[in-house]
Amino acid sequence: MRHPELLIPASSLEVLKVAVIYGADAVYIGGEAFGLRAKAKNFSLEEMKEGVAFAHAHQVKVYVTANILAHNQDLAGVRQYFEELKEVGMDALIISDPGIFTIAKEVLPQTEIHISTQANNTNYGTYQFWYRQGAKRVVSARELSLEEIREIRANIPEDMEIETFVHGAMCISYSGRCLLSSFLTGRDANQGACTHPCRWKYALVEENRPGEYMPVFENDRGTYIFNSKDLCMIEHIPELLSAGIDSMKVEGRMKTALYVATVARTYRLAIDEYKKDPKLYQSRLPFYREEIAKCTYRQFTTGFFFGKPNENTQIYDNNTYTKEYTYLGIIGEANKNGLYAIEQRNKFVVGEEIEVIKPDGRNLTVSVKKITDADGNNMDSAPHPKQLLYVDLGQELSPFDILRRKEEIR
Numbered sequence: 001m002r003h004p005e006l007l008i009p010a011s012s013l014e015v016l017k018v019a020v021i022y023g024a025d026a027v028y029i030g031g032e033a034f035g036l037r038a039k040a041k042n043f044s045l046e047e048m049k050e051g052v053a054f055a056h057a058h059q060v061k062v063y064v065t066a067n068i069l070a071h072n073q074d075l076a077g078v079r080q081y082f083e084e085l086k087e088v089g090m091d092a093l094i095i096s097d098p099g100i101f102t103i104a105k106e107v108l109p110q111t112e113i114h115i116s117t118q119a120n121n122t123n124y125g126t127y128q129f130w131y132r133q134g135a136k137r138v139v140s141a142r143e144l145s146l147e148e149i150r151e152i153r154a155n156i157p158e159d160m161e162i163e164t165f166v167h168g169a170m171c172i173s174y175s176g177r178c179l180l181s182s183f184l185t186g187r188d189a190n191q192g193a194c195t196h197p198c199r200w201k202y203a204l205v206e207e208n209r210p211g212e213y214m215p216v217f218e219n220d221r222g223t224y225i226f227n228s229k230d231l232c233m234i235e236h237i238p239e240l241l242s243a244g245i246d247s248m249k250v251e252g253r254m255k256t257a258l259y260v261a262t263v264a265r266t267y268r269l270a271i272d273e274y275k276k277d278p279k280l281y282q283s284r285l286p287f288y289r290e291e292i293a294k295c296t297y298r299q300f301t302t303g304f305f306f307g308k309p310n311e312n313t314q315i316y317d318n319n320t321y322t323k324e325y326t327y328l329g330i331i332g333e334a335n336k337n338g339l340y341a342i343e344q345r346n347k348f349v350v351g352e353e354i355e356v357i358k359p360d361g362r363n364l365t366v367s368v369k370k371i372t373d374a375d376g377n378n379m380d381s382a383p384h385p386k387q388l389l390y391v392d393l394g395q396e397l398s399p400f401d402i403l404r405r406k407e408e409i410r
Contacts, residue, residue, distance in 0.1 A: 004240070005247040006271060007063075007163065008264045013043065015257050016051045016062075018330065021400040022261040022359050023268025026061035027051075028094060030253060031081065048088045061091040065253075066104070067116035070097045082107040092136070105134060112136040114163065122148075124155035127162075137161035139249065142170060142231075143304045146243045153244030161246035166233040167263060167292075168251025170303060229301035234266060234288045236302065237274045237281065255295075256345075258327035261357060261402050262295040269361050294325050294404075328354060328403035339372060339390035340397050346405075349381040354405045356397065366393040 008024035010016035019027045029051065030042045043051060052062045064085065070078060078100050085093075085108065093111055095101050096118035104113055114137040115121060115130045122141045130138050140149055142165055153162060205211075231251070233240060240248060248271070250263055270288050274281035328348050332341030348354060350371055356364040370392035371379040382389050 002241070002244060002246055003275075004245060004271060005061075005163075006264065006267055007247045007249040008260060009250060009253040009255065010051070010260065011042070011253050011255065013047045013051050014330070015255075015260050017054055018257045018261050018400060018402070019264055020055050020058050020060045022264040024060055024264050026063060026091070026247070027055060028063040028065060028249075028253070030065045031085075045084055045088065048085075048090070052089045056089070063092040063094050063114060064088070064090045065094045065116070066100055067094050067096040067118050068100075069118065070100050075099060075103065079103050079107060094139070101133065101135075114161075115139060117141055117165065124152040127152055127156045127160060131157055131160050137163050137247070139163040139165075145307055146239055146305050149243045149245060162244060163247035163249055164240070164245045165231060165251055166240060166248045167231055167267065170229065170231050170251075170301070229299045231303045232292060232300040233302060233305065234270055234292050235285055236305070237270050238278065239305070241274070256327050257330060258325070258402055258404055259295040261359075262291060265357070265359060265361060266291045325355070325404040325406055328405055331356075331397045331401040331403065332399055334397075335390055337376075337390075339370065339392050342389050342391055342403065344382040344387050344389050345385060347381060347383050348403075348405060350379075352405070354393075354403055356393065356395065357402045357404060358398070359400065364395060366395050368392075369394050 005025040006023060007026045007028060008019040008022075010019050010027045010029050016027050016029060029048065031048065032042050032044060048062075048064070055062045066078065066081070068074065082093075082104055091112060092114050093104050093108065094114045094116050095104060096116035101113060101115075104111065113135050115135050117139040119126075119130075119138075120141055121127065121130075121138045122144060127138050137160070140152070140162060144152075144164075149162060149164065156162075233248075248267065250267065252259060252263070266288055270281060270284070273284055326346050329342040329345045332343075334340050348368060350368050353365060353367055356366055358364070368391065371382055372390045373379055374388045374390070376390075379389070
C-alpha cells in the first residue's frame with residue numbers, strides 16, 4: 001500500500017503555519033499572480049520564503065500554484081514570475097497550461113511540476129503524456145471514479161504520482177465539463193445534445209434579498225455560476241488508499257485557519273489510525289464525521305468516486321452553509337503574567353464557555369477567565385476584530401491552539 005500525502009490549502013502565511021502544525025504533509029499556496037484564486041489573500045515573495053522555511057523546518061513540502069489557462073499577454077509575466085520564484089525554494093509548481101509548463105521547464109528545470117486538475121486529466125494516456133514531458137505528478141479530474149483511478153495507476157510508471165481531491169467545494173462546471181444542459185433540460189452537452197443554456201440570460205437571487213437580481217459573474221478567466229454539495233471522503237479512506245492515490249488533496253484556498261485546522265487534523269487522524277489498525281479507524285468514524293462537520297460546510301457528497309452522481313447526490317436542495325462553530329483566534333506566546341496572546345477574529349466575553357482545539361486531536365472546553373488589551377487593561381469582552389489581546393482560560397495552552405465557540409443551530 002502506498003503511503004498517501006495529505007495536501008492542505010493555505011490562503012495566507014498564518015493559515016500555512018496552521019496547516020503544517022495540524023498535520024499536513026504538504027501545503028499548496030498561490031502567489032500574487034497566475035493562480036486560480038485571485039480573491040484569496042495569497043502570498044508575496046517574502047511571505048512565500050518565510051512559509052517555505054517554516055514548512056521545511058517541520059518536514060512539510062510547499063507547492064505553488066500557477067494554474068491559469070494563459071493568454072498571449074500572460075506569457076512574458078509568467079517568465080518573470082518564475083525567475084523571481086527561484087529564490088523561494090518551493091518543492092513543486094502546479095501548472096495546467098502547456099505554454100506555462102514549457103516556461104517552467106526552461107526557467108526552473110530542477111523544480112518538480114505537478115499537472116493541475118484544470119488540464120482535464122481523465123485517462124492514463126494523459127498521464128503517460130505528461131510523464132514523458134517530465135511531470136512528476138498529475139491531479140486527477142474530479143469526474144473520475146475510484147475504479148478509473150485504479151486503472152490509471154495500473155497503466156502508468158510506478159514513480160509517477162496521482163493526486164486527487166478528497167474534500168471541499170465542487171463546481172457544477174469543472175474540468176472542462178458542462179453540466180448545465182443536462183441539469184436544466186435533460187439533454188447532455190457531453191453527448192452532443194447541448195441546448196446552449198450558457199447563452200441564456202441568468203440572474204441570481206440571494207434568499208435573504210428577495211427582489212434583488214444579480215447577474216452571473218464573469219471575468220477574463222471564465223464564468224462562475226453555482227456550486228454543488230461539498231465533497232467529503234473521510235468515511236472512505238480505505239477505498240482511496242486501495243485505488244493507488246499518492247496525494248489526498250483538500251480544496252479551500254479561501255478558507256479560514258479554523259476550517260484548515262479542523263479538516264487537516266481530522267484527515268490526519270483518519271489516515272494514521274487506519275494505517276495503524278483498520279478496526280480502530282472503523283470505530284472512530286462517528287468522531288471523524290462529527291469533527292469534519294464542525295467547520296463551515298454545505299451538504300456532503302462523494303462526487304464521482306462511486307459512479308456518476310445524479311441530481312440528488314450532486315446538487316444541494318439548500319445552498320445555505322452550516323456553521324456550527326465560530327472561529328475566535330489562534331493562541332500565541334504567553335506574556336510575563338501567564339496570559340496568552342491572541343489576535344481576536346470574532347467577539348467573545350469573560351465568563352463564556354468556549355473550546356480549544358489542539359493539533360493532537362484533543363478538544364478542551366474552557367471558560368474565559370480574563371481578557372486584557374495589549375497594555376494590560378482589563379476588558380469584559382473582545383468586540384474588535386483582529387485586536388491583539390491576552391487571555392486567561394484557566395488552562396496551560398500552546399502556540400497554534402485554536403479557539404472556537406459552539407453556536408446554536410436553529
